[in-house]
Amino acid sequence: MRSSRTAEPDLKVGVLAVQGDVEAHARTLRQLGAATTEVRVPEDLEGLDGLIIPGGESTTISKGIESAGLEPALRAHHEAGKPILGTCAGLIVCDSEHLGFIDATARRNAFGRQLQSFEADLAVEGIGDEPLRAVFIRAPWVESRGPGVEVLASHDGHPVAIREGGVLASAFHPELTDDPRFHAIFMAMTTSASAREGASKEEAR
Numbered sequence: 001m002r003s004s005r006t007a008e009p010d011l012k013v014g015v016l017a018v019q020g021d022v023e024a025h026a027r028t029l030r031q032l033g034a035a036t037t038e039v040r041v042p043e044d045l046e047g048l049d050g051l052i053i054p055g056g057e058s059t060t061i062s063k064g065i066e067s068a069g070l071e072p073a074l075r076a077h078h079e080a081g082k083p084i085l086g087t088c089a090g091l092i093v094c095d096s097e098h099l100g101f102i103d104a105t106a107r108r109n110a111f112g113r114q115l116q117s118f119e120a121d122l123a124v125e126g127i128g129d130e131p132l133r134a135v136f137i138r139a140p141w142v143e144s145r146g147p148g149v150e151v152l153a154s155h156d157g158h159p160v161a162i163r164e165g166g167v168l169a170s171a172f173h174p175e176l177t178d179d180p181r182f183h184a185i186f187m188a189m190t191t192s193a194s195a196r197e198g199a200s201k202e203e204a205r
């Protein structure tokens with residue numbers, strides 16, 4: 001049955017399932033009307049409109065990407081202009097020192113030992129006036145960024161949500177609360193990327 005939640009009910013979003021919090025992301029995506037699939041091998045990226053790289057442990061996720069031979073398919077997805085959301089360790093994996101999908105560097109475990117895990121109300125660009133309750137777990141912050149990177153939210157003066165082109169990244173875990181507004185930003189990016197792709201295929205006919 002088609003979902004009535006979105007104008008583009010056929011969008012398919014993958015969640016990288018090397019390690020980390022896969023099901024919570026999938027649940028939020030389904031809530032927003034997307035079809036979801038777990039990405040474990042390169043073929044799983046075929047036909048996806050968007051991809052989430054979840055939190056977990058960035059070293060483990062990077063090693064998993066390498067051992068599953070996923071890097072070329074991830075690069076192809078990115079180069080095709082298909083959106084990517086990286087959360088927490090996923091932000092680190094997307095940064096300039098790892099896959100280089102976003103022109104920024106992350107500082108791991110940046111909020112310090114006493115603050116391993118905490119929650120904060122964040123003002124986030126593009127989700128309306130109501131603050132977003134954000135869950136941080138041994139979170140990074142964005143240490144440096146290029147001029148093309150837009151900061152959507154900061155905490156204690158450090159960027160914790162950023163966007164550049166088709167890449168959205170957060171230091172917190174938007175999948176761990178009931179509030180789908182951060183994923184909705186990503187779904188809006190995915191909807192317009194998919195519409196653009198549809199239009200250019202139509203032109204090529």
Ligand code: GLN
Pocket residue numbers: 054055056057058059087088089090092108109137138139140
């Ligand atoms: N501290 C982890 C890392 O450096 C990230 C934690 C998370 O994803 N919740 O990879």
